[in-house]
Each structure stands twice: as structure tokens, then as C-alpha cells.
Amino acid sequence: MDRLDDLKTRIERVIAEFEDITQLLERNIADSEKAVSFGQVKEIEAFIVRLKKQGLPVPTELTELKIALFSRYEQHQEQIALCKQLQQSIRGFIKQETSRMPKRTQISEPDADHSSGRRPSNYEKPLGSKGYSNLEDYLIPVIKLMWSGLAHKEAFRKIAQKLDVRYNTVSSQCTRALDLTTDEFIRQVNSKSIVDLLERKYPDQYRRIKAELKP
Secondary structure: OHHHHHHHHHHHHHHHHHHHHHHHHHHHHHOOOOOOOHHHHHHHHHHHHHHHHOOOOOOHHHHHHHHHHHHHHHHHHHHHHHHHHHHHHHHHHHHHHHHHOOOOOOOOOOOHHHHHOOOOOOOOOOEOHHHOEHHHHHHHHHHHHHHOOOOHHHHHHHHHHHHOOOHHHHHHHHOHHHOOOHHHHHHHHHHOOHHHHHHHHOHHHHHHHHHHOOO
């Protein structure tokens, strides 16, 4: 468990670092004071050329301005290139890793054996963060708390504290894991139709759902 927690911490650190870098690059790229077009540099350069052709002295300040603007232009272009490189690397990594991921085992539809509580041979217990069961540790406790009168946020918070996981983890296990939005989850819990959804989602746990979640 210590290794898993350490790995989780490292992943969260990488994600936070990635978000910081992305936001920094996007801010710098969008900063109008730092964004210099190549056209601006060329205009100053052309003006300097005209002055020289006319035999007029070129102000030192103008030459310095051209150099400064060109330097800012190059830096701006480098940041755009870095942002694109970062995005392409992430997309490439995700695409590569997605192709390596094993396909999820399909769970067969319930049959007569399931009514007795037997699990199919290809059953895989759905697990959430830290190895907790999505149904037993997240959904059922949250639904019970909400049925007892707690708002969904307070229910999520209580389970997060109990399991020592993040609030977002509980929220995700109760919504995205069921392909529901938060509002849809709340409506289904309040209307008790969530029970039917869980029975379809976890047919092998039919008896547990009926026993734990009596409408």
C-alpha cells in the first residue's frame, strides 16, 4: 500500500507540474506585451534601410528597438513551439499507452445462476481508488447517506474521509463510473431509480443491492 500511495503522489505531482507548465506557456503566448509579430520587426528594419538610403543617420534607439523586438519575437515563437511539442508528446504518449492497455473483460448478462448470488467465471470485482470496491465502498454508503438526508457533497466528503481518499475520487466513482453527471446521479438517488441502474450495472451483486438498498 505504501508503494501505491507513493506512486499516486508522484503521479499527482507530475500532473500538477504539467498543468503549471501548460498554464505558464499559455499565459506567455497570450500576453499581448510579449507577442511581437515578425511584421513589426520587418517594418522597423525597412525603415532603417530607407534612412540609410537617404543618407540619414539611424538613431541608436531605433537599432536597439529592432534588436529587442526581434529577440522578443524569437522567444515568443520558441514558447509556441515548446507548447506544441509538449502537447504532441502528451498526445503521442496517451495514444501509445492506450494501444497497450488490455481490453476490459466483458461480464455476461445475468442468468438463472445469478439469482443465487453466484459470480460468473469471468467476473472481475470493480475497484476504485486504493483498491476499494466501487459498489460496496463508494456507491452504497453514499446512497445510504443521501437517503438519510445528507446532501451529495456532504455524503461524498464523509466517505472520502472514511476511506482516506480525495473528494473527487468519491465523486468520480459515483458519477463517471456509472456514466452519469452529478445532477443525474442526484436525481436517480432521490427517485430511487439508482437501484435499478446498479442492478443492471452489477448483476452479480443483485442480492447485495437488494439487501443494502431497500427503497
